[in-house]
Every structure is written in C-alpha cells, then in structure tokens.
Amino acid sequence: MSEPWSEEAEEDASSLAGTTDVELIKRAWRNEKAAPEILQFEGALVLRVREQIQLLEETVEESTENGSNDLVVSLYQMDLDRTLYLLRSYLRIRLQKIEKYMIHISKTNLWNRLSEQEKKFTKRCTAILEKLLEQSVLARLPYGYESFLKQSISSEEDDMVPEPQLDTFVFCKAKDAVGAFQLDDSGDEIVDLVADDLYVIRYKSIKGLVEAGQIDLV
Amino acid sequence: MYGRSASQLLKEQASCESGQLTVFNNEAFDRVIKECDEHHLQLESLFRKLMEQNLDVRTTTNGEHLGAFIHHHSLLRNKRCLMAYMQNRAEIVRSLRWQLGPVLPEEIKAKMSYSEEVYFVDHSNAIESYMSEMDVDLTADMVPPKSPSVQVKVLDDIGDVCLGDHSISLTKDSLHSLRRTDAEPFISQVSYHPFGAMRDDAAFRLTLLFVLFLGSNGRTFGLMPEKTIDG
Numbered sequence: 001m002s003e004p005w006s007e008e009a010e011e012d013a014s015s016l017a018g019t020t021d022v023e024l025i026k027r028a029w030r031n032e033k034a035a036p037e038i039l040q041f042e043g044a045l046v047l048r049v050r051e052q053i054q055l056l057e058e059t060v061e062e063s064t065e066n067g068s069n070d071l072v073v074s075l076y077q078m079d080l081d082r083t084l085y086l087l088r089s090y091l092r093i094r095l096q097k098i099e100k101y102m103i104h105i106s107k108t109n110l111w112n113r114l115s116e117q118e119k120k121f122t123k124r125c126t127a128i129l130e131k132l133l134e135q136s137v138l139a140r141l142p143y144g145y146e147s148f149l150k151q152s153i154s155s156e157e158d159d160m161v162p163e164p165q166l167d168t169f170v171f172c173k174a175k176d177a178v179g180a181f182q183l184d185d186s187g188d189e190i191v192d193l194v195a196d197d198l199y200v201i202r203y204k205s206i207k208g209l210v211e212a213g214q215i216d217l218v
Numbered sequence: 219m220y221g222r223s224a225s226q227l228l229k230e231q232a233s234c235e236s237g238q239l240t241v242f243n244n245e246a247f248d249r250v251i252k253e254c255d256e257h258h259l260q261l262e263s264l265f266r267k268l269m270e271q272n273l274d275v276r277t278t279t280n281g282e283h284l285g286a287f288i289h290h291h292s293l294l295r296n297k298r299c300l301m302a303y304m305q306n307r308a309e310i311v312r313s314l315r316w317q318l319g320p321v322l323p324e325e326i327k328a329k330m331s332y333s334e335e336v337y338f339v340d341h342s343n344a345i346e347s348y349m350s351e352m353d354v355d356l357t358a359d360m361v362p363p364k365s366p367s368v369q370v371k372v373l374d375d376i377g378d379v380c381l382g383d384h385s386i387s388l389t390k391d392s393l394h395s396l397r398r399t400d401a402e403p404f405i406s407q408v409s410y411h412p413f414g415a416m417r418d419d420a421a422f423r424l425t426l427l428f429v430l431f432l433g434s435n436g437r438t439f440g441l442m443p444e445k446t447i448d449g
Contacts, residue, residue, distance in 0.1 A: 084359065088356050118348075121347075125341065132304065132334065137300045137301060145254070145293060162305065
C-alpha cells in the first residue's frame, strides 16, 4: 500500500468498528451485568466479535509498521482496547455469576444457557466447592445431616442451594413500545411500556421481556 | 443457649467490612460442630424413648417428640450457619482470585484454613483452564480502559523486558509510557482492597501509587497519576 491512510482504507476500518456487532455485544454485556440471573450465552455474537478484534489488531499492526500517524494508530488501539474490554468483561461477569449460583444453575434449565466451556467450568467449580464444604463442614456432621444439597435427610427437596434474588429492582428501557404490560399475576399492576422511557421494575416481572430481547437493562 | 455459638460466628463475619477475609475462627467453628454432635446424641436418646413407648413418631406430640423437634431444628440451624459461613468465605476467596491473580500474599493465606487454600488453588486452575480453552485472558482489563497507554513508575528492578517487537529496560524508579496491555501483568498484583475501590479509576490509580507490593518474581510496578507526569 503506497497510501496507507487513504480515504478508502479509513472508511473500511471505520465501518468495521461501527458495525452493529459491537453494539450488540455492548447490549448483551449491559443486560448480563444488570440481570440477577445468568442469561443466554451469545455464542455466535462472541465469535463474530472475536473475528473483528482480530481484524482490528491486524489493522493496528499494519499501520504501526507503515509508520503512519501516531494519533490515528492510538485511536485504533483505543477502539480495539474498548472492544476487548467489552468481550472480556462479558465473559467475566458470566463466570462470576456461575461461581455464585453454580448449583442452582446446574439443577435448573438455566444450564442450557451456558456455553460448552462454561458448562465444563461449572462442573469443575461445583466439584471443588463440594470438596471444600465436605472437608470443613459436612463430613463432621452427624448421620442424616451430611448432605450437600439438603438440610437434612427429612427435607423433601434441595433446600441448601443459594439462588439468585429475582425480586431485585432493575433499570430498563424498552426499544419499541411494548404496550400495556402486566407486572404481577393478579393483574393489579399494569404498566404502559413506552419506547425509550426508563423504568425501575422488579426483574421477575420483566424477565420474559428481557429474554425475548424486547427490553434492555441499563 | 442452643445456636448461640453459630450466630456469633456469623455476626463476626457480618460485622467486618464486606469483601475482607477474617481469620478462620477455628475455635468457634469446632464449638458449633460439637454442639451438633450433642444435639444428635439427645435426638437419638429421645427417639429411643419414643420407640420404647411404641408410639408412632409422626402422629404423637408428647414431651419427647417436642424435645426431638427442638434438637432437630437446632441442628439444622447450626448446619445452615456453618454452611453460610463457609460459603461466604468461599465467595471472598473466589473474588481474591479475580483481584490478585493466582498467587496470594502470605498475610492473606494466614487467614485461611488449609482446605480454603486448596480451594483457592483448585478454583484458580478452573478459571485458567476456561481461559485457555476460550483463548482469552479475563484477568486483564478489570477497569474499562480510558487511553491506550499508561504512565508507569517502576518500583523494583525488573531488567530488560521484551514487549512485542522491541525491548525496554525497566530499572527502578524509571518512568515509562507503556501500552496498557503490556503493563497490566506487572500491575495486577499490587494491593488488596475491596472491589469498590477498583471501579473508581482515580481511586484505583492512587492506590496503585501508594501501595507498594513486591510480586512473587520481584516484578513490581506502580501507576503514576497523570497530573504528576504533566507537571
């Protein structure tokens, strides 16, 4: 390339950085960050974002080699850093949620929301947590009380499992008008969700809308 | 009183700053376990009495039955307290992995029980194998990046370090401007502080400047607040 920062190249790169995938991962990241429970893993999106990161890395490298303007390079580098941060933070938040609620996740259908690697991670984490609790508490308790999942042998269901608080309030914004939305089962509370308005609602009530992608958490 | 030791154990934990590990309270912990055994003994003897009277445990409500009920629930409560104590501690131990990396300083290790130390290493390995499977380093970028390079002051002689295509000599007290990603591995093991401080970029930088920490390989860095550099 004789003219490394010709208009064309610049346009190319900026359209790369401006594609909706980065916006999408930002959205997924924000939702994941605000939701008390783990959401569906965006596998395809993560793959696409990683490809773009690689492309950006190549662009940065190329322009450094060509000795182009330092400012331009640092702008690209910044863009790359931010996208990388989004991706890492997204994966990290998920792992930290898994760490917190691993048993609950592996017992419920939340399990299907994990990626293959996350499933492996969950299994491993559960095994070592169980080992820790076994060694320090459970093995020293009398017969009938040594279960990892139940308080005692007489409990009918697993009542020793930490679960996420779905009752917490979250900030959310609807992308398009959802219309009148019923907040509870009794139908007493109905909210008219207008596009781009900010609401504070219990996560439990709008769980379905978040999962369907009709509403974004902020 | 039944259940007092267990509640003291948790009170001690609750009264300390969140995210900070307290010294593992072996003594109180063992006391609660012992209490559990006593409850169990009482339970057994009460059950034996019920059996001798040839009564159905589920339908009768005499003194023995109620006694057994109380012992059973005291035991359950103790178990819940012990589990909560361990789970809370395990959560802090896990957060330490994210904040400090795979090697813990001695003063923190001293606060853990042996099983917890093992747990930390095991958990750390689990995270690492996830990262290598995904081919991504999740411990970098704990705070959102503001600019691509950072100003660093070297706190300890490191020698020549190869960074990508060039190498620089990191001698003590010298100042450098490095790419964030290059500098981060040297900064990660700097201080032990609650997560709240890390979110605030300014507070984070200051902490990094003031707290000097000798890493395991003698690799140590501190970040300079930008003002000092400009002035």
